Amino acid sequence: MCGIVGIFDTRGTREIDRALLSRMNETQHHRGPDEADLYIEPGVGFGHRRLSVIDVAAGLQPLGNEDGSVMVCYNGEIYNYRELTEELKGLGHTFRTRCDTEVIVHAWEEWGEECVHRFRGMFAFGLWDRNQQVMFLGRDRMGVKPLYYAMLPDGFFAFSSELKALRTLPQLNREIDPQAVEDYFAYGYVPEPKTIFKGALKLSPGFTLLQKVGAPQAVPKQFWDVPFKLHGAMSEQDAQEELLTRIREAVKIRLVAEVPLGAFLSGGVDSSAVVAMMAGLNEGPVHTCSIAFNDKAYDESEYASMVAAQYKTDHYTETVDTDDYGLIDTLAHLYDEPFADSSAIPTYRVCQLARKRVTVALSGDGGDENLAGYRRYRYAMAEQNVRGRIPLSLRKPVFGTLGRLYPKADWAPRVFRAKTTFEALARDTVEGYFHGVTVMSDAMRDKLFSPGFRAGLQGYRAIDVMRGHAAKSPTDDPLSLIQYIDMKTYLPGDILTKVDRASMAHALEVRVPLLDHQLVEWISGLPSDMKLRGSEGKYVFKKSLEAHLPHDILYRKKMGFSVPLAAWFRGPLAQRVRDALLGPLLADTGIFNKAFLHELVEHHQSGRRDYSASIWTVLMFEAFLRKEMAA
Template sequence: MCGIVGIFDTRGAREIDPALVKRMNETQHHRGPDEGDVYTEPGVGFGHRRLSVIDIASGQQPMFNAAGDVGVVFNGEIYNYPELTTELEQLGYVFRTRSDTETIVHAWEAWGEACVHKLRGMFAIAVWDRKAQTMFMARDRMGVKPFFYAELPDGMFIFGSELKSLRAHPGLPHAIDPQAVEEYFAYGYVPEPKTIYKGAKKLSPGYCLTVKIGQPVPQPKQFWDVPFKLHHAMTESDAKGELVERLREAVKIRLKAEVPLGAFLSGGVDSSAVVAMMAGLNKDPVNTCSIAFQEKAFDESQYAEQVAKQYKTDHVTETVDTDDYALLDTLADLYDEPYADSSAIPTYRVCQLARKRVTVALSGDGGDENLAGYRRYRYAMAEEKVRSKIPDGMRKMVFGPLGKYYPKADWAPRVFRAKTTFEALSRDLTEGYFHGVSLMSDAMRDRLFSDRFKAGLQGYSAVEVMRGHAAKSPTDDPLSMVQYLDMKTYLPGDILTKVDRASMAHALEVRVPLLDHKLVEWISGLPPEMKLKGSEGKYIFKKSMEPYLSEEILYRKKMGFAVPLAAWFRGPLRQRVRESLLGSTLADTGIFNTAFLAEMVEQHQSGRRDYSAPIWSVLMFEAFLRKELNGA
């Protein structure tokens, strides 16, 4: 696990300043505190920060072939590198190290751009081929590892593992992208491929980009997608057995490391299943860790203890203060752009705890997207069932006005909180799902933004992100479609971003077996009813885990990492909220309707409405702006 940076002259062979490459590289020191190096030649500069995990003695980067004309910087792990090494040796390539990085060097020599199809793992890669005058870049299929890039006005192309590495280049324009702002306040993060800056982008998961000297920078090309191609008829018994074997194999290939290795254990289904597989593959006790909360409503450590006791893991639990709001400004530094998932706080703490004992940790991330574990899938399917029985025109005519005029009743029992449901039913599946997952509704964003800012958007809406993905979807099954939308937006933009930055802040490598692309491909081919059966999400996964985990672990209500935002904003952060939302930093941008900001603050702090999620998103946007202004 590492951090990478690079500069590439698309117009020729201008000198690259080694001091600038080093400065960009050092912004990511936390990603690789063990070693660091830079390399420059006319037209090309590479930087690398290393967290030594495999081939500690000789896996340094940037790494070149024997001829010195193919060089690589790489962040991640290639789990099938031993098999690829054997295949490449049979083709005549000679290896000088035992590292997965050298496998990429020779894979490029052997197969060119097609090498990405051979790689099984998490990766962000840049390959310089001097003979072809080409820079090739690729990001892993699920987006576990990040990759940022920008084409500068002077023809220099820069890239890095974090946005802060690009910001260290003086040529990067810092103009904020209005569409990214609209998307942030809808999703709570800026979805791929945008960043908060007009001039910088994220390489989307499963995409590659080839830049050649003297040619315009092309659009990235997709090399993989989740297939959602149904298998031939399979019994539930066969599916359960094969799922266990495939998960065990995905876990097994992630256990190779020359440093201490363990797992996160929350007590939820996914992390517990991963630990169960690890315990069956390890002679020694598995190192596991979890965090407990002082407030029992947020605490599920007892379930983690139960699994730890069952599998005799070497388990540690650390209790954190529920009022752990001191990290607010730290988060702005970590994420480099606005990011509004408040569970980043406990995620940061559990990574901090894990790093005290291990350098590599396996996690259960990805199970909900893969196997339909979120409650919102259940709600979306119930809404779609109603939609399918009513003609489009009648649906919009009936539910549109109901959604518009029905009062929003957060305070009322759930049965009376129908406004969101009515609004969703008036829309199609994609727009309805977007509406259901949005941090702020269309109507709220309309009130949040100033008239001038909305005019600048020229009618652009964040729903276009999901519409774009839906148009390319390989499936038209409703459940598979919303899973696909999450795999393209929420999973890389929120979940994997959160884990990458929180773990790398502590130089901790996190491996994600449930997002092994071969496992994802296979699970996507299961019938939707094996994933969501009635009201039971992850149905086939839970059934397959029954021999390994207790009924209480498998079928209890999902909790997740929650923090008490509503109470914070009425209590210890009351003044911070007022200063941030009502102060000059936001007002001076011209983006916001300051009257609505004041209304949100007053209504929330008086207890009349719960605006905790919108206030948190604005608070994190303001923290980003202050950091940006201080940097300027």
């Protein structure tokens, strides 16, 4: 796993500033502490920080073909590189290393832009072809590995693994994008392809970009999408057996490494399934790790220990204080743009723990999106069942009126929180889902933002992100549609971003077998009732695992990583919240309605309302701004 940077002159062969390229590269030292190198020729410069995992001795990058006319810098793992190596050798290509990087070079020579279709794995790369005078970028199908880029005013094009590397460029437009702010306060992250800055973009998952010398700025091109094409008739038993076979194979190809390898084990279904498959494939015991919390309300370690004991893993647990709020400023530095998933704190700690024992760890990420494991899917389908019985023309006025009149009751049990349900029923599928997953609702954001900032959005709303993906969805099945939307937004923008930055902060490579693209394609073809049956998410997955995992692992209530935000903001972080939300930094941006920020703080700290999620979102935005001003 690595960090990559590049600078490319789209106008010709101007000299690349070596010192600037080196500074860009060193901002990502944490991603690859083992080795570093630069490659510069007229008009092109690559930088690479290496975490050695495969072909430790000879895999230094940037790496080229025999005559140096094609050069690549790459971050990731291509798991079918051995098969591709043999195929390319048969086509006359000569290999000098045993690493997967060289496959990209020769695959480009053989298949051009279509080479990405041949790669199975997680990857982000930049490739320069001197003969064709093109720069080619590619990002893996699910967005496991990040890739940022920017076209600068002087015609230089730059890319990097993390936004912090682009921020070193003097010409980068670091003006904050108002639409990205609107998105952030709705989703808790800035969804692809935007970044928080007007001058930089993310290359979306499953896209490539081909930039030619002398050509206008290129438009990214999609090379893959989740098909959601139903399989033919298949019994439930056959589906269970094939699912496990495919998961086992996806795990197996991710066990190749020349460094210590293990797995996260949270005690949830997904990580437990991955460990169960690894145990059947490893010669020795699987190395597993988990974190325990000193507050039992947040602790799942006993379930992790149960799986570890069943499979006789080499298991390591470390207890973390639930009052682990000292990482706020660290997170602002890691993520480079506002990021409001508070589970980034325990994720950071579990990666820190894993790195003490291994260099590569397998995770269970992706199971919820693939197999409808989130509770919100269940709620969304319950609402959809009502929508299906009543036409929108009747639902909108009736439930819309009830939603406006019914009092808000966040403090009450969910069954009594009818206001949210009424509001959702007045909407279509996409609006209802958006309404259910937003960190701050439309109504709250309207109060949060100043009149001037709202006017500057010119009618743009964060739901436009989901609407754009829904319009391109290959399926109109309601459950598959919202899974598809999550795979385009929440999965890459939140989950995978969180894990990438937290793991690479500790030079730990994380592999995600449940997001193997061939597995994702196959699972997408299962009927929805095999994923969500009644109130049981991951139905076929859990049934297939009954012979492999205890009932309490499979069917207990889902917990997930969480931290006690509400208590923090009324206790040890009370003053920091007041200083941040009511201080001059946010006030001077012109973005916020100061009266509403005051309401958030006073109502939460008095115990009248639980505004912890909203306060955390604003707090992380303020931490980002402070970091920006200090840069």
